[in-house]
Amino acid sequence: MRTTVRVYWRLLRAGFQRQSAYRLAALGGLVANTTFGLLKVAVLFATVRAAGGSLAGYDVGRMGTYVWISQAMLGSVNLHGRTDIAERIKDGRVAVDFLRPLDVQAAEITTEVGRSLFALIPRGLPMIAIGAVVGMAAPESAAAYPLGVLSVLLGIVISSATAYLVGVAGFWLVETRGLQVCYMVVSGFLAGLFVPIQLFPRWLLLVAHASPFPSMMMYPIEILSGRVGLAGALALLGAQLAWLAGVGGLGQALTRAGRRHLEVQGG
Amino acid sequence: MADGIALRARLRPYAVVLASRARSQTSYRANFALDLVSSLLSGLVELAEVWVLFHAVTRLGGLDFGQILLVFGMADLAFSLANMLFGHCDRLPTYLRAGTLDIFYLRPQPLLLQLVTSDISLRRLSRAAVGLVALVAGLAAGDITWNVGTVALLVISLVSGIATFAAMFVWAGGLQFFLVEGEEMTNAFVYGGRYAATQPASVWSRPLKVVFGYFFPMAFTGFLPAVVLLDLPAPAWLPAWLGWCGPLAALWAWAMALLCWRWGVRHYRGGGG
Numbered sequence A: 001m002r003t004t005v006r007v008y009w010r011l012l013r014a015g016f017q018r019q020s021a022y023r024l025a026a027l028g029g030l031v032a033n034t035t036f037g038l039l040k041v042a043v044l045f046a047t048v049r050a051a052g053g054s055l056a057g058y059d060v061g062r063m064g065t066y067v068w069i070s071q072a073m074l075g076s077v078n079l080h081g082r083t084d085i086a087e088r089i090k091d092g093r094v095a096v097d098f099l100r101p102l103d104v105q106a107a108e109i110t111t112e113v114g115r116s117l118f119a120l121i122p123r124g125l126p127m128i129a130i131g132a133v134v135g136m137a138a139p140e141s142a143a144a145y146p147l148g149v150l151s152v153l154l155g156i157v158i159s160s161a162t163a164y165l166v167g168v169a170g171f172w173l174v175e176t177r178g179l180q181v182c183y184m185v186v187s188g189f190l191a192g193l194f195v196p197i198q199l200f201p202r203w204l205l206l207v208a209h210a211s212p213f214p215s216m217m218m219y220p221i222e223i224l225s226g227r228v229g230l231a232g233a234l235a236l237l238g239a240q241l242a243w244l245a246g247v248g249g250l251g252q253a254l255t256r257a258g259r260r261h262l263e264v265q266g267g
Numbered sequence B: 001m002a003d004g005i006a007l008r009a010r011l012r013p014y015a016v017v018l019a020s021r022a023r024s025q026t027s028y029r030a031n032f033a034l035d036l037v038s039s040l041l042s043g044l045v046e047l048a049e050v051w052v053l054f055h056a057v058t059r060l061g062g063l064d065f066g067q068i069l070l071v072f073g074m075a076d077l078a079f080s081l082a083n084m085l086f087g088h089c090d091r092l093p094t095y096l097r098a099g100t101l102d103i104f105y106l107r108p109q110p111l112l113l114q115l116v117t118s119d120i121s122l123r124r125l126s127r128a129a130v131g132l133v134a135l136v137a138g139l140a141a142g143d144i145t146w147n148v149g150t151v152a153l154l155v156i157s158l159v160s161g162i163a164t165f166a167a168m169f170v171w172a173g174g175l176q177f178f179l180v181e182g183e184e185m186t187n188a189f190v191y192g193g194r195y196a197a198t199q200p201a202s203v204w205s206r207p208l209k210v211v212f213g214y215f216f217p218m219a220f221t222g223f224l225p226a227v228v229l230l231d232l233p234a235p236a237w238l239p240a241w242l243g244w245c246g247p248l249a250a251l252w253a254w255a256m257a258l259l260c261w262r263w264g265v266r267h268y269r270g271g272g273g
Helices: A002-020 A023-050 A060-074 A082-091 A094-099 A103-133 A144-170 A179-192 A202-209 A215-224 A230-261 B001-027 B029-056 B067-098 B111-116 B122-141 B149-180 B184-197 B206-215 B223-228 B241-245 B244-266
Strands: none
Touching: A002 A103, A002 A144, A002 B244, A023 A060, A023 B029, A023 B149, A023 B184, A023 B206, A060 A103, A060 A215, A082 A094, A082 B149, A094 A103, A103 A144, A103 B244, A144 A179, A144 A215, A144 A230, A179 A215, A179 B029, A202 A215, B001 B029, B001 B122, B029 B067, B029 B122, B067 B111, B067 B122, B067 B149, B067 B184, B067 B223, B111 B149, B111 B241, B122 B223, B149 B184, B149 B223, B149 B241, B149 B244, B184 B206, B223 B241
16 A cells, blocks of 8 residues: 555656756746736626626626636646547557556556646746736635635646546547547636636536536636635535546546557557 | 749749648548537637627627627637648747758748648638638628728738738747747737737736737737727727728738747757757
8 A cells, every 4th residue: 555655656746847847838838827817807807897896706806816716727737638648549658558557547647647736836826926916806714725725636636537538538549639629629618717607608507517627627716716605615625526536437447448449559 | 924934833832732731631531520620619619708708798898799709700710811821830849849840941942931831721711610700790790881991991901810810820930949848938929819819909908908909919900990890989009090000010010920030040050960
């Protein structure tokens, strides 16, 4: 048991360190996230003001929290669907992964989460700092902070586990680019990347809630902006755990089925 | 006459490459269909992002949904077409890392022209269709007095919009020689520019007006011509007569793009090997 924990801890650290090598990329991400953040502030604040100061539970302060926390999470939550596992399935290297005494799915997700956690430092923290200057609302209860942080972590893991599903579809499809592009287009929209999903018309809100995407980004924001109270926060965390169990279980099943199905091309 | 033939002979290699790229994309039918669908989907989702806001409030930045459709349609159609023709300049960092850019140096043709004509993304036609439909809907919904002037403004703005977005891709490409792995830095203004161009510029703060109104002339691709076409009140810092200045904006964007490209190419020392 202890060795297993140690191996995954090392994988997490390896992912973290790997990401830390790309300094200029981190700076680029920072510029991009800030620019998009300021554009979102302009249009969303105007929307709240046009609605008379409050819209679906968002006033200007909470909308500020929404904008800057969503920008802070953007570098860590996988809303593009690209994964290493997709590449390794395509070129057959995954056969070596199966020889290792590690669970392929758990190892892949752990490494990805390690990279995402690093990204929170150069991309996440500056966004929170900008938000604090430009203006964002704090939740009413101090308990929202630990719950919110837990929710952010769950969101990151859920996004890695869901993007993993796109990757392992490659056991059957070989070329998963089309699926990945569809994931990229749909996930950002339904996760509430450009517009909080509570602004959606009812039918679209139901579609969003029927997908794992809001649990990647929207739920943590609802907790940290204080749009939901403590009871609501616990309910959202419960929903996140359920989604994690769902996509995680599906990923495990697909990995096993894919292993039986795997044909490595070439010799 | 002889000049015409010489020109044709010089353009022929480019045409051959483009035709072969187009053929190779359409030869895998199922894959091409899927590409068209995903490209259509991305256009639709971008439109939905705008629609959702106007579903929540009826007017935003002094525009109603019909009016923003015109802004979105002009800007997005111009962006999609520029993206189809110039979007692969984004792949320059990959060429730089792999050292494959050096192949272009072996041919007796200008580098930028080779890069631009090295590919054409036909799948983006379906995205352009979304912009076109939005544009037509916006024109139909708007209260426009049709005369030679309005038609001319529409055509001028579309052409200069395409040129402006194309310049953005070239500008970003030129800076990749320095950035390589920091490509997201230019994405902020190329794709952030697209996002900005489809918004009512009247909601922007003053710094945003400087960056996306003038420095990267995004407001000239949709919002400003729409202000003239629909006779809307112009916001502060962006007077209505600027609606006619799309070609100037395109010239400015290309001047900046070519300068950055030249600067980048001079900086480049080859991929090694």
